[in-house]
Each structure stands twice: as C-alpha cells, then as structure tokens.
Amino acid sequence: MTSNAFRIGGDLSVRRLGFGAMHLATEPGPARASSLAVARRAVELGVTLIDTAYLYGGGANEELLAEALHPYPDGLVITTKVGVARSGPSGEWRLDGRPSVLRDQVEEALRRLRVERIELLQLHRIDPETPLADQVGTLRDLRTEGKIGRIGLSEVTVAELEEARGIVDIGSVQNRYSLLDREYEPVLAACEAAGIAFLPWRPVAWGKSGATAEIAAVAAELGATPTQVVLAWLLGHSPVVLPIPGTTRIDHLEENLAAERLQLSPAHRDRLDRLPAPA
Secondary structure, three states: OOOOEEEEOOOEEEEOOOEEOOOOOOOOOHHHHHHHHHHHHHHHOOOOEEEOOOOOOOOHHHHHHHHHHOOOOOOOEEEEEEOEEEEOOOOEEEEOOOHHHHHHHHHHHHHHHOOOOEEEEEEOOOOOOOOHHHHHHHHHHHHHOOOEEEEEEEOOOHHHHHHHHOOOOOOEEEOEOEOOEOOOHHHHHHHHHHOOEEOOEOOOHHHHHHHOHHHHHHHHHHOOOHHHHHHHHHHHHOOOEOOOOEOOOHHHHHHHHHHHHOOOOHHHHHHHHOOOOOO
C-alpha cells in the first residue's frame, strides 16, 4: 500500500497530496470569495500542505491564505518561497537571492502569514548572480534564529542540490515534474535516496493528460478521470513525491484529492510508465 503521509526533514508530518495556491484570485470581488472558499475546503478535506510564494501577487497570495485559514489548525503547513523580486526601471520580476533581499522577504512572509516561524521555506530559484553559499547560508542563519523550520529548493539540478546539502540540510525540492514530463527524474532519484520531499509543480501537465489516449483509456477502465490517474501515478511512483495540484474550483479540488484512493494495478502502472515524453 502507498503511504499517504510523509515526514519532511524527518519530523514534519504532512499528507502527501497537498494543494498549490498559485492560481487563487486575490483581487476583491466574487473571485476572491471563491478563492477563500477553496482554501478552506482544502483544509476541511484534510489537506495539511499548502504551497504559496511571494511571487504569487507580490505576497497577496500569502495574505489570502492567512485571511482564509488563520488561526491555523494544528498540523497545517503553509510553505512559501522567496528569492524573486521586482526590480529595474520597469519593475519586472527577476531572480534576486541577495542575503538582504531574502531576509526582508522572509520577514514580510512571517507578517503576511501571521506566524512566528515558517515551517518550510523554499528558495524559489537559485540566483546565478549570487553565490549559492550566500543564498542557502542566509536561510540557514534564519533557521538558526528560529524564523524558518526547514529549508527547500526549487528548480534545481542534482549538482546544485548536492552543493546546497554541503552547506545546510535540505528538506524539500520543488521541480517541474509529471507523468508526461520526467526531465528531472535524476533529481527525484537523488531526493529519494536522501529522504528529501519532492514537490512536483505542474503535476498534471496543465490539463494535457486527458488528451493522451493511454491515460484516457486507463481512466475509463478505472472509472476515474485522467487527472486522478496521473496523480495516483505520482503517489505510487516514489514515496517522497508530494504532489501539489492547484485549482480555483471546489469540484476540481475534490476530484484531485479523491486520487489518493485510486489504486493502479501493476499492469496499468506499466502502461503509464512506458508513455513517451511529449515532443
């Protein structure tokens, strides 16, 4: 049987199937009210890992989650990401891993999320213009100060992961990955070997799964949806995978979470394993 729980960093227990909040609307009006309802329903359904980032609306997504869920129930982990900032004459988003920027973004995330410590804080991307040791070293210092519980990375190579692990313990990696996009299989393998949580973003390939004949056929045979099939595949593919599918609709949220109960037979899994990556 596939375990439905994982301990990030060896001690932070979460339900493996989480929720990605990136697409939740934050502007005032009916769309925001719907976003609040979706976030609350996720927690009602037992989600204990919710992913957000400063990049998502310049902190507006973090504020939305706090409005929806604070005071947080025991066991709920909201992980956020830092290391992207607006700069330049036109205020475009760019990677920025300078220690002062990371410190400021963590302090602001603490304020917006209304917490004293972020249990899992992830570096959104490695800034190539700032030494990696300075970036993860700053997060290590913030952990020592009690403002961060565990440190994660996003969109990294095996070499970058190993370099970072030489500086500080890494609790999670968040890379693009799905049944139809396995470019980072070596990174997943490295995470599995080290017991590091692997949070695939875009885990259902933005709706392309249903257009793949083999996935659609397996779904029909199991009385499930293609989205449920690919999420079930992820959960069974490696014990360290923690999918974080996002949605703006409660019915889709409920569909996603039901994938946890879907059992793929060895024959079904073999058919899916042999699918080629899209050109």
